[in-house]
Amino acid sequence: MHLSDDSQKRGGAMRENRKKKIKQAVFETIGVLISFLVLIPFLMVLVNSMKSKRQANLLQLNLKGISLGQIVENYGTVIKEARLVSSFLNSAIVTFCGSALVLTFASMAAFVVVRRKTKAMKAVNNFIVMGLTLPLAMVPVYFLLSKVHMTTGTGAVAGAILVYAASIFPFIFFIYTGFIKGISGEIDEAAIIDGASPLLMYFRIIFPLLKPVTITALMHCVMTIWNDFGISLYLLNSAKRTTAVLTTYLFMGQKASDWQLLFADVVLVSMPIVILYLCMQKYIVAGLSDGAVKG
Structure with a gap:
């Protein structure tokens, strides 16, 4: 009887831990998705700030058209013209x-x-x-x-x-x-x-x-x-x-x-x-x- 009670308690504890892990995984997944919704606009701004005018006008979230020379030109122009x-x-x-x-x-x-x-x-x-x-x-x-x-x-x-x-x-x-x-x-x-x-x-x-x-x-x-x-x-x-x-x-x-x-x-x-x-x-x-x- 004692062994049966102990096994039931351990089984209940394992099920409880499993439920907690599932809940934690669900909340973490939701948090990651929300983070992506917040970060995507920032990434869009950052990526397109390093492109040429033609590529930036497309407003696409890709790395096409990025170069070191273009980065220096864009940021240098902004610092100078915007004072x-x-x-x-x-x-x-x-x-x-x-x-x-x-x-x-x-x-x-x-x-x-x-x-x-x-x-x-x-x-x-x-x-x-x-x-x-x-x-x-x-x-x-x-x-x-x-x-x-x-x-x-x-x-x-x-x-x-x-x-x-x-x-x-x-x-x-x-x-x-x-x-x-x-x-x-x-x-x-x-x-x-x-x-x-x-x-x-x-x-x-x-x-x-x-x-x-x-x-x-x-x-x-x-x-x-x-x-x-x-x-x-x-x-x-x-x-x-x-x-x-x-x-x-x-x-x-x-x-x-x-x-x-x-x-x-x-x-x-x-x-x-x-x-x-x-x-x-x-x-x-x-x-x-x-x-x-x-x-």
Whole structure:
């Protein structure tokens, strides 16, 4: 009887393991198929960026027509005609300043709202989070910026930075709020008892604890601002202030487009964000999951 019971248990365990393996294989297969759906457009862009104009116009996913000379010609032409060096510099300035503003003030606002459990702070929280559902209306924004002379010259860059910061602020505030709820308030009390001022306590003690969610928020800010097209089109559309994303316009026309140059431009513009995302991917996932659990 004991041998029969043991064999039944082993048989049940084997069947259970087999079911788990089958489920895992099914999910992995689905994941691979979804990955191909996402990667195929990127491969199409990359492959056709290395072809001649005639071959690129066919928009085919094959290696026919690719040569080292053609690659050098396409990418060299894009860098020169699109003035990518200055465009990258403009994008870097706007992205860095906008991200710094959002991370600083969104984290501070989230800390105050979480720690002060009053009706006023609850109303402030609801008001800010409501920004997640409201679209950005560029016409009134542009009208407001024009009234304060922030649509021309260096003022346009400052105006674009403020608009970017305001548009991203609600989401960054939201994820900071969820993370800060998991930090004990006793840490604040101990710092204040030791004589630390509120600002010193926040930047020396609290902010370092926010490193996981800060990295996640930073990546979201960088990718959003760098890849944005609409705000740059309205506010940074002059030759000197154009951002990297807007350079794609140079190779598109109403009747004809230089697809090989357009694809090469897309590859170059996307490369910094792709590399940064691949390097920071584990921190992004960790920050989002920690914020979700603690929230």
